[in-house]
Amino acid sequence: MSMFRRSSCEALTFQTKAIAAATATAPASIRLPWPPLDPRLVLRGQQQSQSPSPSPSQSPPQSQSGDRSASSGNTVKSRGQRLGHLRQSSSLPLPLPPSPHRRTSQHRLFSSTRLAMTATKIDGTAIANSIRERIHAEIEATQKVNPQYKPSLKIIQVGDRSDSSTYVRAKLKAAEQASIDCELLQYPETISEVELLKEITRLNHDTTVHGILVQLPVPAHISEYAVTSAVADEKDVDGFGARNIGELAKRGGRPLFIPCTARGVMALLDAADIDLTGKNAVVLGRSNIVGSPVSYLFKNADATVTVCHSRTVGLEEHVKNADILVTATGKANFVKGEWLKQGVVVIDVGTNFIPDETKKSGQRLVGDVDFASASEVASYITPVPGGVGPMTVAMLLQNVVDAAARSSES
Numbered sequence: 220m221s222m223f224r225r226s227s228c229e230a231l232t233f234q235t236k237a238i239a240a241a242t243a244t245a246p247a248s249i250r251l252p253w254p255p256l257d258p259r260l261v262l263r264g265q266q267q268s269q270s271p272s273p274s275p276s277q278s279p280p281q282s283q284s285g286d287r288s289a290s291s292g293n294t295v296k297s298r299g300q301r302l303g304h305l306r307q308s309s310s311l312p313l314p315l316p317p318s319p320h321r322r323t324s325q326h327r328l329f330s331s332t333r334l335a336m337t338a339t340k341i342d343g344t345a346i347a348n349s350i351r352e353r354i355h356a357e358i359e360a361t362q363k364v365n366p367q368y369k370p371s372l373k374i375i376q377v378g379d380r381s382d383s384s385t386y387v388r389a390k391l392k393a394a395e396q397a398s399i400d401c402e403l404l405q406y407p408e409t410i411s412e413v414e415l416l417k418e419i420t421r422l423n424h425d426t427t428v429h430g431i432l433v434q435l436p437v438p439a440h441i442s443e444y445a446v447t448s449a450v451a452d453e454k455d456v457d458g459f460g461a462r463n464i465g466e467l468a469k470r471g472g473r474p475l476f477i478p479c480t481a482r483g484v485m486a487l488l489d490a491a492d493i494d495l496t497g498k499n500a501v502v503l504g505r506s507n508i509v510g511s512p513v514s515y516l517f518k519n520a521d522a523t524v525t526v527c528h529s530r531t532v533g534l535e536e537h538v539k540n541a542d543i544l545v546t547a548t549g550k551a552n553f554v555k556g557e558w559l560k561q562g563v564v565v566i567d568v569g570t571n572f573i574p575d576e577t578k579k580s581g582q583r584l585v586g587d588v589d590f591a592s593a594s595e596v597a598s599y600i601t602p603v604p605g606g607v608g609p610m611t612v613a614m615l616l617q618n619v620v621d622a623a624a625r626s627s628e629s
Contacts, residue, residue: 338565338597341487347609354397354616370623371400372430372456372615373422375446377415377437378408387434393612399619412441416449423451429626430456430619435508453625456618458482459507468515475625476618481512483610484545484566485520491599493564495520499540502526503554503587504547509568513545546587556592565593565600568607 361368372394376387387403394401406415415437422431431454433446447459455463458478466472477485488495500522504510510526517524527537538544538558544565546554551571559565569587586603594600601607 338594338600340594341491341599341601341606343483343487343601343606343608343610346486346490347613350613351393351397351616354399354620357620358398365627368623368627369400370398370430370619371428372402372432372619373428374401374403374432374434375415375418376403376405376434377410377441379405380436383434383436390432390612390615393616394619397616399616408438410441412445415441415446419446419449423449423454426626428454429622430454432457432615454622456615456622458512458618464507464512467512470519476621477516477614478508478512479614479618480509480568480607480611481516482614482618483607484509484513484568485516486610486614487566487601487607488543488564491564493543493599495522495543498522498542500524500543500545501537501541502545502547503534503538504528504549504568506547509545509547513547517543544588548587550587551585552587552589554588554593556589556594556596559593559596561596562598563596565597566607567601567603569603570608 358368358370372390374387374390376383391401391403404418406418419431419433422428431450433450435443435447437443437446447455447457448461450457450460452460452462452475456476456479458464458467458474458476458481463474463476464478466474467477495517500517502510502514502517502524505514505526505528510528514524514526522543525537525540527534531537535558538554539560541560541563544554544559544563545568546566547568548554549569549571551569551573553569554565565588567586567588567590569585571585571587572582573585574581575583584604586601586606588600588603590600590602
């Protein structure tokens with residue numbers, strides 16, 4: 220049996236008291252990225268364990284695993300050992316309670332169901348909802364003491380690409396639900412780079428704004444590097460600025476913000492109790508948004524990382540060696556189950572639309588991985604939709620709250 224395989228096929232349960240105790244005893248400078256999940260969320264999968272349906276949530280940008288049984292000889296490392304460079308910054312909220320409140324394999328923080336095949340589905344929607352609810356409660360509690368407190372995010376969109384508009388709407392809705400003040404600043408596609416940089420500079424100097432996000436992609440005549448680098452480091456909630464990416468790439472670095480999708484991937488793995496130490500981690504894609512940041516986080520968590528791309532020779536062989544696979548290729552159902560080794564953990568960051576006459580829109584969202592065949596081989600897998608996508612938005616909200624906290628402290 221794979222080192223990642225669960226010993227039971229039943230849906231996981233969650234003990235709220237253990238996490239509540241962790242929250243109560245955690246240092247003030249460490250805020251947990253999510254609260255205890257509503258037990259009803261966690262247990263809902265038990266009713267579907269024989270023939271579960273896919274998550275109904277269809278979220279934008281999408282770009283575990285398993286318990287270590289006593290017989291496997293593996294041990295669960297503390298979060299400090301697994302993500303050491305992130306722990307060095309007390310301003311970064313941690314995706315899990317610190318020791319001694321570390322969850323055991325029976326106390327997961329994600330809603331999951333055993334699929335009709337083999338893999339266990341990691342429900343990113345349940346985790347993301349919990350994070351958003353916790354942020355909402357945290358903001359309301361702070362406002363009782365300080366009525367002026369209001370985390371603020373400005374989203375800059377250039378042009379009106381339909382996919383970008385979909386992603387922006389999801390962020391606006393999530394921010395509203397979390398009590399974060401979020402405003403869309405939309406500019407015509409014809410705006411010059413100089414004019415756009417002036418707008419970013421204006422927002423940098425606005426003390427009421429805590430986070431600035433430039434919705435990518437931008438038109439070809441505007442430099443993506445220039446606009447992402449222009450955002451002030453302390454407001455770079457997307458984590459794409461030179462300072463944050465540089466610190467993330469450096470072992471022992473201290474980024475102010477981690478890119479949202481990459482942080483969401485790590486949160487999903489951590490919620491599933493995956494120890495990355497010494498594991499073969501394969502990342503398909505080397506973009507600045509997903510592939511590169513994920514690879515930096517994996518290396519800093521002591522995984523052996525292989526980054527594959529369009530020029531990689533022997534791609535299937537690399538994938539076959541993966542203990543943990545993260546895909547961000549932009550190719551629908553690209554990775555087949557026969558490419559995978561038994562017990563692999565699959566994190567599918569892909570967002571691709573394929574024709575589907577049964578849908579009102581005539582299309583449906585799928586990932587980079589052929590879910591049906593991969594589920595027969597993998598131990599844990601994230602669905603599309605309902606996996607990484609909701610987590611990306613949730614991590615953005617968390618980054619905004621972190622930025623507001625730093626601003627109030629200074």
